[in-house]
Amino acid sequence: REYAGIDKDVVVIGVSNRVEVWNEEGWRTYSSKAEQAYEEIAEKIVDLEL
Numbered sequence: 001r002e003y004a005g006i007d008k009d010v011v012v013i014g015v016s017n018r019v020e021v022w023n024e025e026g027w028r029t030y031s032s033k034a035e036q037a038y039e040e041i042a043e044k045i046v047d048l049e050l
Contacts, residue, residue, distance in 0.1 A: 001007075004023055011027040013020045022030070 004021060005026060006021070006023045009024040011022045011024055013022065013027070
């Protein structure tokens, strides 16, 4: 609990062949940053005009 910063609410995520348990605030922060990065990558791919 201490390592993951879990105080109260958690988010359980299935990833490939494992399960991750996140504190809710940490997951929201990570997820938001990842979503922004995915959007930037998608825009760069579109710009390549493959």
